[in-house]
Amino acid sequence: MSFAWAKQYEPKSAFTKWIDEKLPVPRLVYNAVGAGYPVPRNLNYMWNFGVLAGFCLMIQIITGVVLAMHYAANAQVAFGTVEHIMRNVNYGWMMRYAHANGASFFFIVVYLHIFRGLFYSSYKAPREMIWLLGVVIFLLMMATAFMGYVLPWGQMSFWGAQVITGLFSAIPLVGEPLQIWLLGGFAPDNAALNRFFSLHFLLPFVIAGVVILHIWALHIPGSSNPTGVEVKSESDTVPFHPYYTSKDGFGLGVFLIAFALFVFFLPNALGHPDNYIEANPLSTPAHIVPEWYFLPFYAILRAFTGDLALFGVTFVPAKLLGVIAMFASILVWFILPWLDKSPVRSGHYRPLFRRFFWFGLIPTMIVLTICGGAPAEEPYVILSQVATAYYFLHFLVILPIVSQIEVPKPLPFSITEAVVGGDKPGGTPGGDPQGVVKGLPGSASDGSLQPAE
Structure with missing residues (x-):
């Protein structure tokens, strides 16, 4: 975003002038997060979650590199090396708990970031690319988190790998060979553990690269804001520093208090106790569940209990239907910019959209999360089926219709008027x-x- 009134970077000393000529990193930082980057003056604390997500990624990379120094990706000793890290490595327990809980907190702030984007329609022009790159980041996070969940080689690690990779076997013709290729065998073992460890270590750096593209794409049109009205004049903006660096700093302080509470006092509250039992291929847990942040999509997967058949001929088996629906539940986000036709962005000025968001989509996600963690029995099966149906109806039917028929409230002329x-x-x-x-x-x-x- 380029504004004529944006303050320009001016090196103060001979050294900074030399650096600016040879490698203008200070200018880049100044224009990205300094006084050279004008930001809408009315951003609220819902705009903190992008910075918090970046901080969580940094925590995961740093702790992950340290843990990798002591971990052995071998099915015979993997579980023991995790115990070694916890018991014998200096502050190994803190690194492991920070990494494990950091993944949960990463997903918490990313989910809040996504739902803020959905409510304020941050996916609309001219910010479509920012949204699309964000969805790519989310998919990479899910792949990274799944592979990381396998590494402790506990009961849930092993059987989670068995169930999730088994989804690929539902693909006609190539499914079973694909599953064997992914695992390096017929069941999770050394080959799978080595592959997952390698990819789990690599993907966070890929995520970091896409995050840079995400931020780059953001700086072209500039940040959205709670009114959805674009910047019109200098009075609509303030410099990112010091106003939003201080606001983000306060949000980061609150985040760190909550994060420290879990790391030091509730380190296993977000995990599963069965993962402290070493993996045993001969003992299947009574109830296999993924980590909590996968539960809504796991519920969608399990919602399909019957084959798609006609005159006794099965066209699509239930397992494949579930796999398609699970991936489609995220891929539908890619087409949101073209499904929502409303000229108004902010949910504050869209009364009908707001009702469907708060009393439709949000309760649906809560129900899916509960059902994903519950046994595959009634009433959870029927609840997950109803919630899955509404989830797709919301994005594919309700949202396009509402965007066409609702009468939005009058918008302020500018951000300054709204303030x-x-x-x-x-x-x-x-x-x-x-x-x-x-x-x-x-x-x-x-x-x-x-x-x-």
Whole structure:
């Protein structure tokens, strides 16, 4: 995003001038997260979750590299090396708990980031590419988390790998050879463990690369905001630093308190106790479940209990239907920018959309999460089937229809009007002849963006 009023980077010393000429990293940082990057002045704390997700990725990479130094990807000793890390490596217990709980917190902030994007329609033009790259990041996260769940080689690790890779066997003709190729054999063993460890170590760096593209794509149109109204003037923005660095810093402090609470006092609250039992191919757990952040999609997978048949001829088996639906539940997000035709972005100004979001989509996701973690029995099966049906109806039917028929509320003329009121089309905020909104941070009579005193 380029604004004429954005403050330009000016090196202060001979050394910084030399660096700026040879390798302009300070200029890049200044323009990306400094005073050279104007941001809508009305962002609320729901815009903290992007920064928190980046922080979680950094935690996962750092702790993961340390853990990899002590882990052995061998089915005979993998479980023992995890115990060795916990008991014998200096602060190994903290690294392991930070990594395990870091994955859960990573998904928490990413889910909140996604639902904020859904409510404020952050996927709409001109920000489609930001959204699409975000969905790619989410898919990479799911693959990375699944492979990481296998590495401790506990009961849930082994049987989770068996069940999830077994989904590929539902693909006609090539399914079983594909599953054998993925596992390197007929069941999870050394070959599968080595492959999963290698990919689990590699994919976070791939995620980091896509995150850079995600941020790059964000800086072209600029950040969205709670009103959905685009920036029109200098008074609509403030510099990212110090205003949003301080706001993100407060959000990060709250996040770290919650994260420390789980790492030090509730380290196993988000895990499964069966994963502290070493993997045994001859003993199947009574109830195989993935990690909690996969539960909604696992419920969709299990919602299909009957084959698609006609006149006694099976066209699509139930297992394949479930696999298709599970992947489609995420892939449908790729076409959201073209399903929602409403010219209004923010859910605050879309009363009908808001009702379907808060009383339709959100309860549906809660029900799917509960059903995904429950046994495959009634009433959970029928609940998951109803919730799955509504999930797809929401995105494929309800959202397009609502976007066409609803009457949105009047939008403010500008972001400044939404914050302080009084903006007038074609004029200056509040009719001020100098174009100055007095008392607002980032306003100055000379037109520059300066922090309010």
